[in-house]
Amino acid sequence: MREFSLPALYEVPADGNLTDLVRRNAAQHPDTAVIARKDDSGGWQDVTARRFLAEVNAAAKGLIGAGVQPGDRVALISRTRYEWTLLDFAIWSAGAVTVPVYETSSPEQIQWILGDSGATAVVVETPAHAAAVEQVRAALPALKHVWQIDDGAVEELGRLGQDVSEDTLEERARSSKADDPATIVYTSGTTGRPKGCVLTHRNWFAEAGNAVERLGPLFETGRCSVLLFLPLAHVFGRLVEVAAMLAPIRLGLVPDISNLTGELASFRPTLILGVPRVFEKVYNSARAKAQADGKGKIFDKAAATAIAYSRALDEPSGPSFGLRLKYKIFDKLVYGKLRAVLGGRGEYAVSGGAPLGERLGHFFRGIGFTILEGYGLTESAAATAFNPWDKQKIGTVGQPLPGSVVRIADDGEVLLHGEHVFTGYWNNAAATEEALEDGWFHTGDLGTLDEDGYLRITGRKKEIIVTAGGKNVAPAVIEDRIRAHALVAECMVVGDGRPFVAALVTLDEEFLGRWCAENGKPEGTTAAGLRDDADLLAAIQSAVDDGNAAVSKAESVRKFRVLPAQFTEESGHLTPSLKLKRNVVAKDFADEIEALYRR
Template sequence: MREFSLPALYEVPSDGNLTDLIRRNAAQHPDVAVVGRKVDGAWQDVTATAFLAEVRAVAKGLMASGIQPGDRIGLMSRTRYEWTLLDFAIWSAGAITVPVYETSSAEQIQWILGDSGAVACLVETPAHETAVASVHDRLPALAHIWQIERDAVARLSAAGAALTDEEVDERSALADADSPATIVYTSGTTGRPKGCVLTHRSFFAEVGNVVERLRPLFRTGESSVLLFLPVAHVLGRLVQIACVMAPIKLGHAPDIKHLTDDLASFRPTLILGVPRVFEKVYNGARATAQADGKGKIFDRAADTAIAYSQALDTAAGPKFGLRLRHKLFDKLVYGKLRAVLGGRATHAISGGAPLGERLGHFYRGIGFTALEGYGLTESCAATAFNPWDRQKIGTVGQPLPGSVVRIADDGEVLLHGEHLFTEYWNNETATAEALSDGWFHTGDLGTLDEDGYLTITGRKKEILVTAGGKNVAPAVIEDRIRAHALIAECMVVGDGRPFIGALLTLDEEFLPRWAAEHGRPADSTAVSLAEDPELLAAVQRAVDDGNAAVSKAESVRKFRILPAQLTEDSGHVTPSLKLKRNVVAKDFAEEIEALYRG
């Protein structure tokens, strides 16, 4: 057993709650822009004073509508300004926010609102309202549905016009640090999603220590974040609250199809993303360079960036020749890549899945450092992350200051600290299984090095045991294969089988480009190219690259390209993009069997 901890950098308030932050900002930084709001295609600053006034106005409307302290309110919307506004308004009315992914099905909506006992739900669009209304008769506690696109903010503000600021602040003060702030339902890779109860204390301990440890990235009046991950996800919520706590300017991007334009116009200094975003930026840039006949230049630039980053970790640092090449490629290639990310960002926070050492070194080498972290809904997002000044690429960093990470004898990662959830809502059995003597059992496997840097090696319940008795952790090879431009998803199989196989899907955005470069029809699909020798050879190279990361017994011997995508709509991945392995295995049982025939 091994464990590591760091002293806390932030003292959690003994009382009070998250609404104290917006009142403090208005008092101490009244004219500082705390939010950037896009209106008619242009960004408009919202000052700390203006934001507090809007929050209070909506909170008055909730109170006037009968919302009581401790009531649960659903919030179903894309990432937009109103999400943050309504979240703080719900807290200011003394209530508890229950996030609902805007992609949720009617059945999922019914479960989350019903299990939490929500008395109201704020939705973004008419489609969302229709989805909630379709299960309204099975939600006896649900008394209100307000729609953002039908002037929910203005209507609530008007409804509460007779109430005073003092009445709102009185209500806001009823919740203390140990009161529930939110119930975030897990993605549910198996079974029903469980509602993680996160208190105001959880967020104070989490966000306070993150901001203090990364303080150079959270400079009031200078720094900014463009949030494009779902705020319904706990990682998006962490960044939202971190921006308010710092405070720094927060922008919202509801549609990632226009992300490049939003990055260019908002120009954030810090970016929050998942590895797939950074993979696509890299793969897209490389494909464009190849199409322009500059593929060899890009590859040399990429190799130089990686070598430069690796040299930064040595005592001697980059040698003169490497520094010279790096300076040349900075003008030819790296500057253009940084411009795609807005031009001002020097750092990113990457979570949700492993970024991989190659991409980690590549991005640091071009002057854009991606700090990997690790966490779960139950740990209020990041429970470990790389510090800005002592990054170890390939790890998920050191424990959150003020918390403890322990590696159990069987390799499971255990967590302890004030940032942890307190219980699963209405589920004592699951709570008792996950929390034991103050330690949360993550179900993840990992190792700690001598400096306390954590490396995640797999999932305890996802370990495959081949017929030959070899234990295989799928995550390592899956993440490596998935990093290839052609691959959208990868799921390793082989439990009880003679060897390891893989189910793959092709990236729908990259496939047409590959087809054009190789003289295939413009309307080529995964089905039409399923037997194409050149495509199969390209996919095999991706598999070979993945195999290079593991032993021969763990390597993929055969693969099958699936005819359909594994998506949230198809029911094969969660809203946070985690594979529902049991569902995939069931729906593609024939493809799995085909791997082992003969």
């Protein structure tokens, strides 16, 4: 199939903007908790729709009082927290445009984004962020204001807005129309300078409205809740914020995942949004704990049963009597405990950012926690395809967002069309012209559509490796399989113009200590000290063998090298959304790659 679409389920307001959501919630659900914030003791404090609107209005008046004009760009540099969402809606209520910046950004990156967007104001979270802005402020002549959340930014905005009238606020809040920019989200920049994707209020209404309608049971007001720990500077995290407010359902915001298990237990969400690595770690940690407690064989049998049970759900006959009996036993022994780790009320998760893999998809559905895999880009306001709750097809990224079209070009590239697709790159007509052709966005991803319109992503056009033998290899398939192993943090396949495919592998430092203890290695042994260890190489080889099982012989990894340290954002090898900067890795580890092909 070359093209597939679904009819729209949500009608975008003709002249509305995203501030309509908080005003509507306050009018229709005034006492409903729409958002929860962390208090000083680490507990959750609910904020009602009425109170949230009041706080948004107060901050918006402050922005107006400070001189922020309609259409001005206001940047946000902060972790995911209550104030991020409060200020996002306040910026929109002042008629301005939000420019999110990752809180891990360097001064050079901050200078580029604030300078390119022409930001007139920025709200930062910490003194370190303020110092980073100050370091480059001389190169930012348009920047007039810097406020710091940890130094009373919200309170200061409240004081600045004391003389702004309700009429002025109302006029500003209604000044932006559906086709006006709501935000400029800068791409992670795996190559070159990040580009600013202009996303309008219409884009977000079409995206969030149709997603909420299609995933109805996941967004029931008064019953459902979602815990967000993804960065709000990332488009996926932003979709969660807007969709939760549109539904509305209770939204919890967590600044980091260092205590994710504890946050899940205290908030007890019905819905979780995450990337595959989060779910891989849940599985790997549970399995490692079972092994440490001498229950590894029981866990492995339970996992195999869960996967078999999930697969049987897709068969007309369903699970057999014997399988249902085994499932009941393991539900009491294992699955119930795993669901408790996920908060106890969790029913669904939505996963994006990278392929989840069929094994994990079937495992989690088998334990009673369904992960719906999706696919999207910054340019499509996050999800452009996702698995529907009632018609999941594990191994795919689902059907197109209702109201949009997915087309597969002759060369296999995935093309997108719909109201959720961005309008262009800020101040970059050449890049816009290259990406958008007759209203179709060229994603750069390769994929296929099945007879039911379910999309599979098979790789990136620019990442295709052509071996010396002329074989085209899409790295994503085998990399994702190898990365699923508990010991593997990252895997990058190489082999362009080479006689065979090989791989660079980094170790998961969090899991490495546990592996060392289980395999008799000295405590504190590092990846650098183990990279030539026979036992470790055998474990990584098993991961490579599993990856090779998913591809042809010509595409399989013949050799690999374990690197002495993980790829990180700080090292410059990962983007803030944890995507590999392949060109940087290839340059920095050129000697390691050469060693793979040395006779």
